[in-house]
Amino acid sequence: xxxxxxxxxxxxxxxxxxxxxxxxxxxxxxxxxxxxxxxxxxxxxxxxxxxxxxxxxxxxxxxxxxxxxxxxxxxxxxxxxxxxxxxxxxxxxxxxxxxxxxxxxxxxxxxxxxxxxxxxxxxxxxxxxxxxxxxxxxxxxxxxxxxxxxxxxxxxxxxxxxxxxxxxxxxxxxxxxxxxxxxxxxxxxxxxxxxxxxxxxxxxxxxxxxxxxxxxxxxxxxxxxxxxxxxxxxxxxxxxxxxxxxxxxxxxxxxxxxxxxxxxxxxxxxxxxxxxxxxxxxxxxxxxxxxxxxxxxxxxxxxxxxxxxxxxxxxxxxxxxxxxxxxxxxxxxxxxxxxxxxxxxxxxxxxxxxxxxxxxxxxxxxxxxxxxxxxxxxxxxxxxxxxxxxxxxxxxxxxxxxxxxxxxxxxxxxxxxxxxxxxxxxxxxxxxxxxxxxxxxxxxxxxxxxxxxxxxxxxxxxxxxxxxxxxxxxxxxxxxxxxxxx
Amino acid sequence: xxxxxxxxxxxxxxxxxxxxxxxxxxxxxxxxxxxxxxxxxxxxxxxxxxxxxxxxxxxxxxxxxxxxxxxxxxxxxxxxxxxxxxxxxxxxxxxxxxxxxxxxxxxxxxxxxxxxxxxxxxxxxxxxxxxxxxxxxxxxxxxxxxxxxxxxxxxxxxxxxxxxxxxxxxxxxxxxxxxxxx
Numbered sequence: 001x002x003x004x005x006x007x008x009x010x011x012x013x014x015x016x017x018x019x020x021x022x023x024x025x026x027x028x029x030x031x032x033x034x035x036x037x038x039x040x041x042x043x044x045x046x047x048x049x050x051x052x053x054x055x056x057x058x059x060x061x062x063x064x065x066x067x068x069x070x071x072x073x074x075x076x077x078x079x080x081x082x083x084x085x086x087x088x089x090x091x092x093x094x095x096x097x098x099x100x101x102x103x104x105x106x107x108x109x110x111x112x113x114x115x116x117x118x119x120x121x122x123x124x125x126x127x128x129x130x131x132x133x134x135x136x137x138x139x140x141x142x143x144x145x146x147x148x149x150x151x152x153x154x155x156x157x158x159x160x161x162x163x164x165x166x167x168x169x170x171x172x173x174x175x176x177x178x179x180x181x182x183x184x185x186x187x188x189x190x191x192x193x194x195x196x197x198x199x200x201x202x203x204x205x206x207x208x209x210x211x212x213x214x215x216x217x218x219x220x221x222x223x224x225x226x227x228x229x230x231x232x233x234x235x236x237x238x239x240x241x242x243x244x245x246x247x248x249x250x251x252x253x254x255x256x257x258x259x260x261x262x263x264x265x266x267x268x269x270x271x272x273x274x275x276x277x278x279x280x281x282x283x284x285x286x287x288x289x290x291x292x293x294x295x296x297x298x299x300x301x302x303x304x305x306x307x308x309x310x311x312x313x314x315x316x317x318x319x320x321x322x323x324x325x326x327x328x329x330x331x332x333x334x335x336x337x338x339x340x341x342x343x344x345x346x347x348x349x350x351x352x353x354x355x356x357x358x359x360x361x362x363x364x365x366x367x368x369x370x371x372x373x374x375x376x377x378x379x380x381x382x383x384x385x386x387x388x389x390x391x392x393x394x395x396x397x398x399x400x401x402x403x404x405x406x407x408x409x410x411x412x413x414x415x416x417x418x419x420x421x422x423x424x425x426x427x428x429x430x431x432x433x434x435x436x437x438x439x440x441x442x443x444x445x446x447x448x449x450x451x452x453x454x455x456x457x458x459x460x461x462x463x464x465x466x467x468x469x470x471x472x473x474x475x476x477x478x479x480x481x482x483x484x485x486x
Numbered sequence: 487x488x489x490x491x492x493x494x495x496x497x498x499x500x501x502x503x504x505x506x507x508x509x510x511x512x513x514x515x516x517x518x519x520x521x522x523x524x525x526x527x528x529x530x531x532x533x534x535x536x537x538x539x540x541x542x543x544x545x546x547x548x549x550x551x552x553x554x555x556x557x558x559x560x561x562x563x564x565x566x567x568x569x570x571x572x573x574x575x576x577x578x579x580x581x582x583x584x585x586x587x588x589x590x591x592x593x594x595x596x597x598x599x600x601x602x603x604x605x606x607x608x609x610x611x612x613x614x615x616x617x618x619x620x621x622x623x624x625x626x627x628x629x630x631x632x633x634x635x636x637x638x639x640x641x642x643x644x645x646x647x648x649x650x651x652x653x654x655x656x657x658x659x660x661x662x663x664x665x666x667x668x
C-alpha cells in the first residue's frame with residue numbers, strides 16, 4: 001500500500017441527496033421551444049449551420065463543433081426560429097432557438113452503430129459526430145478527449161461516478177437505473193481510446209448504485225472492468241484528484257491526464273455513448289438534479305438539452321413558499337454558479353439546478369481581514385497556499401500569483417468554506433485569472449499591432465524611396481533630352 | 487621612520503587603485519549599456535496603438551525619446567495609469583499620472599466605417615498605421631475590427647466624416663457569474 005493519503009485536505013460535508021433519490025428519474029416532455037446554447041459549458045462556441053426558417057428533426061445536426069465545442073443536434077422536430085444571443089448559464093451567449101412542431105419526428109439518418117466492427121480511429125470519428133460531451137460539468141468533447149488518450153497510449157480509462165458535491169445526485173440516479181448502459185458505454189470508450197482496463201469510481205455513500213453496477217458488470221462478464229469505492233470527501237470527484245486517488249499518479253502541473261496514462265470520463269457520458277451506439281441517438285438529453293429546499297418535489301429529471309430551467313422547476317412542483325426560494329444555482333453549492341434568471345436552457349454541462357433557501361446556503365458573514373491562520377492551506381486539495389495567493393491577487397502581482405500556483409487552483413471553494421474571516425477567496429482567484437487572461441490578450445494584440453505597424457512603415461518608406469528614384473530618373477532624362485535637343 | 491613603514495601599504499593601495507581603475511575603465515568600454523535594449527523594453531510596455539497622441543509618430547519613436555530622457559512617462563493616454571506606472575517603475579522615475587494635455591484615457595475602441603456613406607476615396611487607407619482598413623478607390627472601405635487599435639488617425643483624412651469610433655467588443659471579456667457560495 002502506498003503511504004499517500006487518498007486526498008489531502010478536502011471537506012466532509014453533510015449530504016442532501018436523499019429527497020431527489022426517493023423516486024426514479026422522471027422523463028420530461030419535449031419543450032415547446034428548445035434553446036441550444038452554442039457554448040454548452042466548455043467555454044467555446046460551436047458554429048451554427050442552420051438559420052431562421054430551417055426545418056429540423058430530432059437529431060438533425062444544427063451546429064458544428066471544433067476545439068472545445070461539440071456538434072449540436074436539435075432535440076425536437078420543428079423549425080429554427082432564430083440564432084441570437086440569449087442568457088445562458090455562463091452569461092449571455094449565442095443560441096439556436098428551435099420551435100417544436102410537437103411531432104417529435106426522428107431524423108432518418110440516425111442509425112445504430114456497429115461499434116465492435118470498427119477499429120479505434122474509425123470509432124473515434126463516428127463518436128465525434130454524436131455531439132458527446134463531458135456530462136460531469138466541463139462539457140469537453142468526449143471524442144477529442146479519447147483521441148488525445150489514444151495518441152498518448154493510455155492504459156487506464158477512469159469512469160467518474162464520484163459526486164462529491166453535497167446536493168448533486170444525477171450520476172447516482174443514473175447508476176441505479178442504467179448501470180448496464182454505463183457498462184456498455186465504458187466498453188465502447190475502451191475500444192475507442194485503446195486502454196487495457198477501465199475502473200469505475202464511486203463513493204461509499206452510494207450502496208444502491210454500487211449494487212446495480214455490480215449486477216451489470218456480472219451480466220457483462222468483462223474482466224477489464226472493475227469498481228473502486230472511495231470515501232465521500234469533497235472534492236474527490238475533481239478529475240485530477242480522482243486520478244491521483246485511484247491510480248496513485250499525480251497529473252503534473254500544466255499537463256493533461258493522458259501524460260500519466262489515464263483518461264477520465266463521466267459515467268453520464270458513458271451512458272450517452274451507449275445510447276448513441278445502440279440507438280443512434282446523439283447527445284440530446286441528460287439527467288439533471290433539481291433540488292434544494294426551495295423546490296416542492298426535488299427529483300432527478302431526464303430533460304432534453306435546450307429545455308428552460310423554469311420548466312424543470314415547474315415539473316418538480318414549482319418554487320416553494322415556506323421557506324421561500326432565495327437563490328437559483330447551476331451546479332452544486334460549492335462550485336456552482338448563481339443564475340440570474342430561470343429562462344436559461346439546460347446544457348450538456350448542467351448537472352444540477354439548486355433552488356436554495358436562505359437556510360440551505362446561509363448568507364456569508366461580513367468579510368474580515370486575513371489573519372493568516374492557515375486553515376485554507378490545510379483544506380486545499382491541490383496543496384496550494386490560498387492565503388498567499390489571496391495576498392498576491394489583492395496586490396495584483398502576476399509574479400506572485402504564478403509562484404503560488406494560481407494555474408493549479410481547481411476553484412473547488414474549500415478555502416472559502418473554512419475561512420474564519422469569510423473572505424471570498426475562490427471568487428478572488430477567478431477574478432485574478434480573468435484579469436490575467438485579459439492582460440495576455442492585450443499583449444498579443446499589442447504585439448500584432450506592432451508588427452503590422454512596422455510593416456506599414458517599411459512599405460511607406462519603400463514607396464517614398466521608389467518615388468524619389470523615379471523622380472530623379474525622370475529629371476535626369478529630361479535634362480539629358482534637353483541637352484540633346486539644344 | 488613611521489613614514490617609511492607606511493610606504494609598502496601606500497604602494498599596495500596605489501597599485502590596487504590603478505588595477506581596479508583600469509579594469510573598471512575597460513569593462514565600462516566593453517559592457518556598454520545597449521541603448522536599443524532599453525528602447526525595446528520601453529516599447530514592450532507601450533500599448534502599440536501608434537496613435538501619435540504623445541506627439542511622436544508612433545510608439546517606438548516615443549520609446550526612443552523616453553530612453554534618451556527627452557520625454558516624460560506621462561504622455562500615453564491609451565496606456566493610461568497602468569502604462570505610466572510601469573514605465574516609471576522600469577526607469578526608476580517618480581510615477582506621474584498621464585498628462586491630460588496629451589489626451590484622455592478611454593476604454594478600448596475600434597473605428598467603424600459607415601459603408602452606406604463611404605465614397606471610396608481611399609484617403610484613410612494610408613493613414614491607418616496598422617493597415618487595418620481594407621478598400622480600393624471607388625469601393626466602400628471597411629475596418630478589420632480585430633486589427634484596429636482605435637488610434638483615431640483615420641478620422642481626420644475622411645472628407646465626409648463617415649468613420650466613427652465604437653467601444654471595442656473584443657477586449658471586454660464576458661463577465662463570469664459570481665461564485666454560488668460567495
